[in-house]
Amino acid sequence: MQKKLFYLLIVILVSGLGILGILRFSGQDGEATDYSNPDNWLALPPQAVMEVDIFYLYPTVYHKQASTDPDICEVNNDMMRFGAQMAYKLQATAFETVGNIYAPYYRQGDAAACLSLTEEDRYNLLSGAPEEDAMAAFDYYIKHFNNGRPFILAGHSQGSEILLYLLSDYMGKHPDVYKQMIAAYAIGYSVTEDYLAKNPHLRFAENATDTGVIISYNTQAAEIEGKNLIVSEGALVINPISWTRDDVPASASENLGSYLPGADGYIPINPDTELKKIMGLADARVDSEKGVLVCSSVDAEAWFSGNPVLGKGVYHSYDYSFYYYNLRQNAADRARAFLDNNG
Template sequence: MHFLPERFSRFINISRISALCGALFIFSAHLATASDTGELPPFTPADVPPAPDYAVASSWLDLPKNPDRFAVDIIWLYPTVLVDNSAWLMDITRKDLIAGAAESVATEARIFSGQANLYAPLYRQMNLAGFNLPEAERDAIVAYGEDDAKRAMAYYMEHYNKGRPFILAAHSQGSYVLTQLLVDYWGKLGIEDRLIAGYVVGWSLTRQDLKDNPAITICENALQTGCFVSYNSVAPGRQKASPLILPGAIVVNPLTWTREDTLAPASDNRGSTFFNKDHTYQILPGFASAQIADGGLAVVAKDPERLNSPFFPEGVYHGFDYPLFYENIMANASQRIQTYLAGRE
C-alpha cells in the first residue's frame, strides 16, 4: 500500500490541522479547532467507533430520493473532514463531521449529481494527523475506512445498483481509499464492464499501482469508458512541494482528457467554479491552463493568489482540484455517460 511521503509531515501537524481543512475545501465552519481538544492519545482498538451498517439510511451521507431518475449512478467518497484532535477515526454519527462531508456533496460531487443517482456512504475515515504516523500505525487506522468503503460498495451493488452503469468519484482521502480498493480488487468483482469512468482526483494513481493490478486502465481520451482519471494541481515547478504527488504518478489532463504533455491553454477551460459558504458560486471561463509535467498538473491561473493557502506550500492547489476544471469535468462526465449508453443500444 502507498502512503503519503515523509515530506507531508513538514506541512501537517496536529496544531494546524483544523485550519488545514479550509485549504482542502470549505469545511472549517463545521469543525472544532484542534486547540479545543488537546493532543490525540495513542490509538487503541477501544477508540474504534461502531462500523456503519449500510442497510440503514443513516450510514449514507446521501441516497437518491428517486433512484430511477437517471440511467446511471455515481458513488462518491468525500475528502478528509476529521481534522480536529477529538479522535483517530470518524464517528459517522457526529453531526459536525456529517455537515463537513455534506459540503463536498453540495460542491465537488455536484459536478456528477445532476446527471446521475448519487450514492455517498459515510465511512470511518482516518484523522488527517494519521498521515504523520509510522506506516504500520497508519495502516492499522486507515484500514477501517477502507473496509467501510468496500462494504458500502458491496451493499450498493447488491441492493441499489440494479444493473445500472456507474461512475466512481472521490477527492483527497476519498481518492486515497478508492485507490487502495482498486489496487486490491479491481478486475475481480464482475462489475467492471459497468464502469463509465473513475475520477480519482487529489491523489496519485501510480505506475506501481498499474503494475500491481493491470486491470486498472487510465483514460486516454474524452470518450473512453471503463477507465480512470487522476491528477494533482500545482503551480509550474511546484510538483516536488506537493505531498499528494507520489513517485510514478500518472496524470490525465482535465482540459484535454489525454496524457499528452502539451499545454492546454486557458481558452480550453470552460469554467473554474468557486463556491461560497452559502453554496452560491462564481464561474470563471478561461481562468486556468493545464499541462502535465513531472507527475503533476501544472496550472497557470489568471489570479494565482486566489488558489494559495497558508496551510499547504505556495503553489500547491489541492483544495481546488475540482473547482479549477469544474465545467470541463461536468461536460466530460456527460460525454462519457452518453458514449457508454449509446454503446449499449
C-alpha cells in the first residue's frame, strides 16, 4: 500500500485533538512583532535579484501541548518555527524560481482551536495577534524591502485566511500597493462570493494569466467521510491544472508535476527531507456546487492520515504538493503578463 505523506499540519492536528473542548481565547494581542529584527523572518533575501517578490504566510504549525498553553503562540515559539521551516520547503519553494521570497514568522493560532471554531469565532481569534503580525510584516516589507517591485502573495490554510484579512484591510486602504500585486495564492482556505461582495476592490481569478486576482481551491476526493471543515458555503474554485473555473476535468497526465518524497514515500518531520517531482499523480476537477477541487486519481484510503478532524478523502495537506509545478508555472506566467502589461 502506498505510504501516506505526513504533512506537518496533519501531525499537529492529530496531536491537538485532545483539546477540542471549550477553548480560552488567550494569546498575545497588543504590540506587533518587531520586523526590523531579521530573526523574526523565516526568509529574508540579502538582496533582491529578481524583478518580482513573493510574500508568504505558512499554514497552521502550532498546537497547544497543555490546556494551559495560550491559543496563540509567541513569535519565538520553537515548535512553530520548526514547523514553519517544513511548510516553507513544501510550499513556498514553488515560487523560488519566480521571485525573491520574503516570509515572516508570525504569532499563530492553535491548530485544534482554529478548526473547532465557527467562522466568526475564528475571526475573533486570528484578527488579534496573527493579523497584527501579518499586517506589520507586510507593511515593513513594503516600506523597507519592496522598492516598488510587483509582488505575489502566497499562503495556505491559516496563512491564507490571514492573507484575506490583509487583502481586505491593507489593500483596501492602500490601493497604490494593490496595483503592484500580481496575484494572491490564498490556497487551502475558502474565498467566497460573500467575501468578494464585501470587498469590491478584489477579484477572483478567471484564467491562467489575469492579474490582481485571488487564486484559491480546497482539494478533496469526490466523496469524503464526514464534512470538510476547511470549506465554507459559497467557496469559489479555480482548477490549478487547466486554470479554468468550469467543471471540465483536467487529467493527471496534464499535471506538470507533484512535489513529494516519492509515490510510495513518507515525509519525516524534518526540513532536510529530500523531495521529488512525481508525474501523473493528481488530476483535478472543479465542483462548483460543493465549492471544492476534486482529485479522483489518488486512493483516498492510501492517502488518509488517520486524522478524524480531516476525514478520509480530504486532501488539505496536499493542496500545494499535488499541483506544485503547476503553481510554479502559473506564478511565472502571471508575473510575465503583469510585467508585459506594466512595463
